[in-house]
Amino acid sequence: MDLLNNLSLGFHVAFTLQNLSYAFGGAVLGTLIGVLPGLGPVATIAMLLPSIYALDATPALIMLAGIYYGAQYGGSTTAILINVPGESSSVVTAIDGYQMARQGRAGAALSVAALGSFFAGCVGTIVIAAFAPPLTELAFKFGPAEYFSLMVLGLIGAVVLASGSLVKAISMILLGLLLGQINTDVISGTPRFSFDIPELTDGIGFVVIAMGLFGFGEIISNLGRPAEHREVFTHDVKGLWPTRQDFMEAWPSVLRGTALGSVLGVLPGGGALLSSFASYTLEKKIVRNPRIPFGKGAIQGVAGPEAANNAGAQTSFIPMLTLGIPPNAVMALMVGAMTIKGIQPGPQVMTSNPDLFWGLIASMWVGNAMLVILNLPLIGIWIKLLTVPYRFLFPAIVVFCCIGVYTLNNNSFDVFMTAAFALIGYVFYKLNCEPAPLLLGFILGPMMEENLRRALLLSRGDWTTFMTRPLSAGLLAAAALMVIIVMLPSIRKKREVAFHEE
């Protein structure tokens, strides 16, 4: 069995002391930022990118991955205990989870969330291990035309499923693609849009953009809002174990959530957020007569979405690992991290760096197991952290972001650029423009241009090559279909309603 061989290689890598400790570090850090509102995984990973210069590629990626799925666990803790989702993906967990906490069943909600997530994480890991090799095979058949179309599909998919205006989101992608054009043209060697500033001929660092838009942009908008008074709901988190009845009610929801999340995670634009929303909707449809109605503390409303968001977080690694196409902003940063370590993301990663590939996958299972241990018995420590006031927190974020940016190239130019992007980030926030599509566009921009130009060279300037090659045509058709479906009036209304529930 290839699968078993590969997994055993992976576990071999993941179980070295070094990698175990980085997985642990990532999981702890992820839980921490998941618990702390106002600091998301995107900003954190961006902050840590400079520090991975000192690490090998495998432990670095293992740690970054740990942060991503750790944040899903941590986010649900705060959602349940104080009705403040630490992560956007745990917004729906708060609906029923907080009600459970108010009825004194916080322990049951927390343990169902953690165990459900763990189960989903295990399944997600197996799904990645099983589906990555065939997808990689397929990817090797791709020529430049197919790659270009795939990126179009990926970018469109990423915004179709996001909230807000579609035209604006696509414009943000284009803006990102254009920012990615500030560089030296690979083919002719001409510096473009650099205004004779030498630092710009290498392009803007994507850490600079991510940190400016996500890290600082978030801080400024948080400070701009009046401080909300948070009530920590902790007076009794005892009785960690769910009752037998809780357990019987929860496990079918966990199964459904896992299945749904695994599928949705692979879609472009999918991942944890979409999966949890979809799962909650599904649970409401399927569980006809819950013992406790939804919205009043139904355990299914915690179990399903929690399993789904973790499964989705896990399987969203598939397009990134096999095709080098990031489906969401966190994965875009992972692609960036690989590039920093000199690994070209794409289908060849599996064969050229099998240690990294399988080690990363195996580490996800290890990390998930660690998270259950971290989250259940140590819940008290995380709760204490909630009482740290934001006025101590944000200067720390500012410091780490600033040092991180400076150490990228050891010069101040990047720092000034980050200040500019912090300003731009606030403008976007005020204008209700999502910055995530911009980051995706920025990451994919240079790759997209290269493939477009190569495809045109090969077809001697014939644009129909994208439509005559069947695979490419299929991918473009899928992208077009997505746009059309979202534009349909009935779906459009539903989509607005779905995102208004936030």
Place this chain on the structure above:
Amino acid sequence: MKIKSQQDFWSGLIFVVVGVAFAFGSTNYSFGSSARPGAAYFPFGLGVLLAILGGMVLFKALTIESEGGDPIGDIAWKPLLIIVAAIAVFGLLLPRLGMAITLPVLVTMSALAGDEFHWKDALLNSVILTVSSWVIFIWGLKLVIPLWPVFLTNGS
């Protein structure tokens, strides 16, 4: 003409301006032909596309009624200016004065952006963050960051 959605109006305007600027800027480079695309080929296309989409957003903002007019709302000038300035000051000072002086300045400045400011908290935070940054970045990760001001280290 009345603006029906403030947010969309301004974002549309930004998209159009940036799109046109890039399309215009790319005329400095060789365009090539479809069979041999040059350096300007892709950015020109993108710029034009962005300008068109921005135009759509603008058009919508001027014609379609939106609930409440999507106002931009109050701008949080204080945190915005202070944080942006703090980052810039950090960039200016770090290579010259080193971490030991720059970080307390950065921490104190950014703390001023918050609603509540207490000197005691800011000082405490400065000390903690400066020491932990030294431990993490210089001692732990062995990154090359100046710690003391240049005039001190040059003298010795």
